Amino acid sequence: MVTTQRRLRGRLRKGVLLVHIISVGAWFGIDVVLAVLVFTALLTDDTGVAVTSLAALELFAVWPMLVASLLSLASGIVLGLGSKWGILRYWWVLVKLVINVGMSALIVFALRPGIGDAAEYAGRLAAGDATATMPEDLIFPPIVSPTLLLIAFTLSVLKPWGRVRASSPPPRVASEEIYAAA
Numbered sequence: 001m002v003t004t005q006r007r008l009r010g011r012l013r014k015g016v017l018l019v020h021i022i023s024v025g026a027w028f029g030i031d032v033v034l035a036v037l038v039f040t041a042l043l044t045d046d047t048g049v050a051v052t053s054l055a056a057l058e059l060f061a062v063w064p065m066l067v068a069s070l071l072s073l074a075s076g077i078v079l080g081l082g083s084k085w086g087i088l089r090y091w092w093v094l095v096k097l098v099i100n101v102g103m104s105a106l107i108v109f110a111l112r113p114g115i116g117d118a119a120e121y122a123g124r125l126a127a128g129d130a131t132a133t134m135p136e137d138l139i140f141p142p143i144v145s146p147t148l149l150l151i152a153f154t155l156s157v158l159k160p161w162g163r164v165r166a167s168s169p170p171p172r173v174a175s176e177e178i179y180a181a182a
Helices: 010-043 048-061 062-081 093-127 140-159 175-181
Strands: none
Touching: 010 048, 010 062, 010 093, 048 093, 062 093, 093 140
């Protein structure tokens, strides 16, 4: 049985690739802004600046980042299915897929609650609560996420490693056997 793979061609491929690049770029940009806001809140001595930075986190960080990650995931899957690279055929594509799925899950299950804790801290800080403490784990997302995205960018350019499993060549049949069977 011969299977043919449908390849994306021309404008459709370019359009999906453009969506993929823009969504990943937006995701990275949101991460950079997240880092600026988190480190500003951590390093400032001005309570107003810390409160404003943390309030801004709550407004924009989770949902735009999640939309960008899911758009990146969907467009990456379409590109994989519509190209010679596939989704599970090459290690670099598989690693990028794992990074994207893992980071998307972290947005929902780790970042969203962490941003909620930061917003609660900001509210307590704005109310003058001297016992309020900054959530310690808020420092990890702006370090981990851009690092993993840079790894994914690098994999896209270098395309290291090789096939996930080397496909075995079709069995060779001697021409005499073919003629003898006929």
